[in-house]
Amino acid sequence: MGLIITRAVQVTTSDGSAAFEVYPVPVASDEKTAIAVADNAGSDIIVTNETATIDDIIGNNASIAVDELYRLVFPASGAETVDQMAAENNIYADSPAARMWQLAQLAESKLNSLPLWALEFMAVALKEADEVALATLCRAVAQKVSQSGNWNDTFPQLAPKNERAALPELSDCTPIDPTRLTAFADRNGRLASVIPGYEPRQGQLEMIAAVADSFNNGHHLLVEAGTGVGKSIGYLVPVAAWASLNDTPVVVSTNTRNLQTQLIENDIPLLRQALGPERGDNLRAVLLKGRSNYLCLRRLGLLLDHGYMDLDRAEMRQFARTVAWAAQTDDGDLDSLSGGCGIDSTFVASLGSSGEECPGRACRYFRRCMVRRIREKAACAHIIVANHALVFADAGESGGVILPPHRQLIFDEAHNLEDAATRHFSTEVSANKLRILLRRLVAEHRKRTTGILPNLQKHLSGSGGENPHQSQILKDIRTARNTITRVREAGSDLFEALAESLDIDTDVNRIRSTGSDAAPVTADNSNDLLDAITPPAKANPRPVVAGEIRRRGMFREWTSQEGHLKVTEAAVAFNDALHYMGSLLDQIAEGLQATMEGELALYNDQAAEVSGAAKMIRAMAADLLFTLAASAPGYVFWIELVRNSETATYSRKVQNRSAALMAAPLNVGAALEEHVYRQKESVVFCSATLRVGNRFNFISNRLGLDLIAPDRLRACLATSPFNYTSQCLTMAAPFLPDPRSGAETAVYVEQLSGLMLDLFSTMRGRSLALFTSYQMMRQCANILEQPLADAGIRLLVQAKGISRDQITRLFRHGAASVLFGAQSFWEGVDVVGEALSCVVIARLPFMAIGDPIVEARCEAIDNNGGSSFREFSVPTAVIRFRQGFGRLIRSTSDRGIVVIADPRIATKSYGRRFIESLPCAMLRTQNRDDLLSRTQNFITNPEL
Ligand code: SF4
Structure with missing residues (x-):
């Protein structure tokens, strides 16, 4: 007998102090009865014996809170309170007790549907976690399922693949009709029929036609779609039409998860709805991740x-939920x-x-x-939503094995493509990476040891009578476990030596080979795309340390006194330890595999784990050689200080000071052209900000699009439907001091804070301030916190532990709020309506000085006779500036002001390039009063 809900009764405790609704519930166990108790404050399911009185029950510590039961069986739910849990299941009963009870029923019915294997593991894990009542409940349900014979196969084998025929050639494809597609999104089209108050956007119609044309004619396309164009629908309409008509997949790649979620949860369902029941249902889309x-x-x-x-007690609870x-x-x-x-x-x-x-x-x-x-x-889908990293990884595998074969590719958020590619092809050797790797092998806890090696050791030892094979494997495991300490300490010595070699006040020092110390480059994880960025040189297992280090702006010989010798010795020891560890792991894996036919066949899975760990150890050794040598052309190499929090618990030594070895490609364009653009018929790049000074040259150059034959590349400008001239007042504040350097910065911060206080008071909050440095953001926040609070304005400051989405939600729904953000806030904040009516750009967003990638890219341009400031620094900043500006107007009814608080926009010649990139004119204000009175005038006169 399982858990069956029978009836509800009303009872009162013996002292009459509390009234409860009580639902007696027989459970499977002969001696136990589950009773649900609910009052206005909370609800429990209580497992107790039949003779217990209600007072016994209420005081019984074997009770199960409904929310705990819910979390166990719905572990993916983000709901934190019972009310949230009820809401996500559309339970809106008036009485809290009734809501609780309905939730309990729901959870119980889900528990009943779980397969026997899961219930049994959950029961054991919960018992180990001291969750006695939940364990009893799981066991009771498991008994019922066992007796019913309904064992439920959770992971059914896949049906035979519904494979597509080979990708059709362009000449075999049926073209899509741009006129019909634009009609679909026009005033009386199908989209209008499913979106109340639909207004067609000219820019979106132009984009639909341009993307359709690129698919029909097999060329690549750059699309700058201004804010409000609806760019995702602008490409999804032709993508869906092309993929359905030709039964071929199209990949849509994004930079952020937010956009992926929006595509999968909002835009594609909307498109399906507009297509109608039959064609909409047939449109197959899938989200594919790494x-x-x-x-x-x-x-x-x-x-x-x-x-x-x-597992320990806390992990056991997590394990039970994970199994569910x-x-x-x-x-x-x-x-x-x-x-x-x-x-x-x-x-x-x-x-x-x-x-x-x-x-x-x-x-x-x-x-x-x-x-x-x-x-x-994904192989059967029409639209595959992926991310940039997945596309790069796929391009790296010969022939592409991650994504299904495809010839049409959309890069959304394409202004981030170079950064995404740089990140993807960067290399890091650090204490943190080593710690993660070694923890998979052996992890020491307070009272126990876990990991691949101890688990294998335990099970080999416990499998009864050792044979010679087992004895050898066990011996190797013991040696490998001892070697872990050697690897850890050697790594610790190296990372500490690297940290000591850094300039005293510097977080980053670049390194490079002198030429005579040119060293080998190997990378077990190399792939075609990576190789195209830098061809691997001959293997050499001994590390060679780069001969030059950059100090105070110039490269010079890295002497032994400055740490070269110490780093070299530590690197040799670490490299040896890694190689020895790798060979031991190989030996263990081979030992397990060699006996696979016999009694150790059960250890097949562990053999895969051990040889996987060996591959990762060898990859780290290869990365060590690569980064230390700093000799590969086309790369920048550096040593970077790692802050303590990242290395905490790794080793006492490293907690004090540790550094990482890093490498990043200087130019990703040529590799992308060869391995992505050349392999596809149509690649569409879209973003709200691709142009600088009304031209696509900069982005084309950075992404290698200038390597594409001119007749294979087109561009489309889909203009924003917003009227920036009437919706937005843009003002510069040239009266503020130069924000750039030393003592002047303090004066700037003080004056900027004063201006912001007046401005935010005039705006009654409703403002976003964008900073380029966390330090300046915090300085301004410290100055303004109290005065803003006194003015009834809440200040929200970007901080660790709270995500951008969470803080934006607080800002959006809170009255009179000001939000301070840096970095990702320049392009991540999307607040429609009055809640965001003012944006302050504290400083023009030039890349951080001292960033080794930026520095090396600038050098490369200068060395080629160009001007890095004009050709790289300014255009990069302009694109970021446009993103920041774009936070203000998010709908045709939005209205507000942008204050550019960096006087350089008005005083420097390069300021013109920022001004030209704005969608409306910029006013140069005379002084603070002038700026404030114009603000006041704008917000009180909507007709202006
Ligand atoms: S080891 Fe590979 S094939 Fe096996 S379950 Fe994991 S991902 Fe799938």
């Missing part, structure tokens, strides 16, 4: 088979698990698929594999 985002059943299986009893999630997920997307309450992201990440460990078809879970499942779903 493989580490998907549950690896082999890793889960290992945890279930061997590893989970080593794994039993329900149909796509294995770990983001949905980590988004839920109370599951640690490191624990979630340990379940993600890893390319190094995945044996592919040889995996015993291959037929049910989540990664395979999502890829096959």
Whole structure:
């Protein structure tokens, strides 16, 4: 008998002090009865014996809170309170008790639907976590499921693939009709029929026609779609038409998850609705992420088979929830698990698929594999929403194996493409990376040790009677465990030596080879695209340390007194330790594989884990050689100080001072042209900010589009539907001091704060201030916090621990608020309406001085006879400036002011390029009073 809800009764406690609604509930166990108790303050399901009195029940610590039960069976829910849980299930009963009870019923019915294996693991894990009542409940349900014989296969094998025929050639494709597509989005079109108050946008219609043309004729396209154009619909309409008509996939790549969510949850469903029931339902779209985002059943299986009893109490609770999630997920997307309450992201990440460990078809879970499942779903889809990193990784694999074959590709948020490619192809050797790697092998906890090696050791030792194979493997494991200490200490010595070699007041020092010390470049993880950026040189297992280090603006010989010798010695020791560790792991994996036919066949999965770890260790050794030598052309190399929080708990030594070795490509354009653009028929680049000075030259040059034959590249300018002249007052404040340097900065901060206080008071909050430095943002915040509070204005400041979306939500819904943000806030804040009526740009957003990538790129331009300031620094800043400006007007009814508080826009000759990039005229104000009176005038006279 399972958990069955029978009736509801009203009772009162014996002392008459509290009234409860009580629902007696028989459960499977013979001796137990579950009773739900609810009052206005909370609700519990209580498991107790039948003879208990209500007072016993109320005081019984074996109770299960409804929200705990809910979190267990719906671990992906982000709901934190019972009311939120009720709301997300459309439970709106008047009485809190009734709402609680309906939630309990829902959770119970979900529990009943879980497969037997999951319920049994959950029962054991919850017992270990001291969640006795929940464990009893799971066991009771497991008994019921077991008796019913309904064992439920959670991970059914995949149906035979519904594979597409080979990609059609362009000449075999049916062209799409731009006129029909624009009619679809025009005044009386299908989109208008599903969006109340729909107003067509000319820019969007032009974009639809331009994208359709690029698909029909097989050329690439740059589209700058101003704010408000609706650029995602602008490309989705032709994408959906092309993909459906020709049964071929089109990839849409974004830079941010927010945009992916918007496409999958809003824009594509809207398009389906507009297409009508039949054609809409047939439009298949899928969100594809990197493989580490998907549950690896082999890793889960290992945890279930061997590893989970080593978890501590808190992890056991997480494990129970994870099992409940794994039993329900149909796509294995770990983001949905980590988004839920109370599951640690490191624990979630340990379940993600890893390319190094995945044996592919040889995996015993291959037929049910989540990664395979999502890829096959993508192979049949019309629209594949991906991210830039996935597209680069795919271009790196010969022939592309991550994304299904495709010839049409949309890069949205294309102004970030160079940064995304640079990040993707960068290399880092750091204490943090080493710590993560070693923790997978052995992790020491207060009272126990976990990880691949101890788990394997335990299970080999416990598998009964050692044979010679097992003895050898166990010996190797013991040696490998001892070697971990050597690797850790050698790494610690190197990172400390690197930190000591940094200039005393510097966080970053670039390094480079002198030529005579030119060293080998190897990278186990190299791929075509990476190789195109820099061809790997001959392998050499001994590290060579770059001969030159940059100090006070110039490269000079890096002497032994400055740490060269110490770094070299530490690097040799670390490299040796890594190689030794790698060979030991190989030996263990080979030992396991060699005995696969016999009694150790069960350890197939561990063999994959061990050899995956060996690959990662070797990759780190290769990265060490590559970054230390600093000899590869086309790269910038540097040593970077790592702050303590990133290395905490790694080693006492490193907590004090640690540094990382870094490398990044200088130019990604040529590689992108060869491996992405040349392989596709149409690549569309879109963003609200691609042009500088009304031309696409800068972005074309940075992204390698200038390498494309002119007849293969077109451009489209889809203008914003907003009337910036009437909707926006843009003012410069040339009366402020120059914000650039030293003592002047303090004066600037003081005067800027004074101006902002007056401005925000006039605006009654409703303002966003964008900074280029956290330090200046905090200085201004410190000055303004109290005066703003006195004026009844809430100040929200970007800070660690609160996401941009969370703080923006607070700003959007709070009255009279001011938001201070830096970095991502320049392009991440989207607030429609009066809540955001003023934007202050504190400083023109030039890239940070001292950024080694920026510095090296500037040098490369200057060395080629160009002007890095004119050709790189200013255009990069203009694009960012346009993004910041674009925060203000988000709809045709928005109205507000932008204050550019950097006087250089009005006083320097390059300021003209910023001014020309604005969609409306900029006023030069005389002084603070002038600026404030114009502000007052603008907000009180809507007709202006
Ligand atoms: S095939 Fe690879 S990703 Fe899939 S379950 Fe096996 S190891 Fe994990």
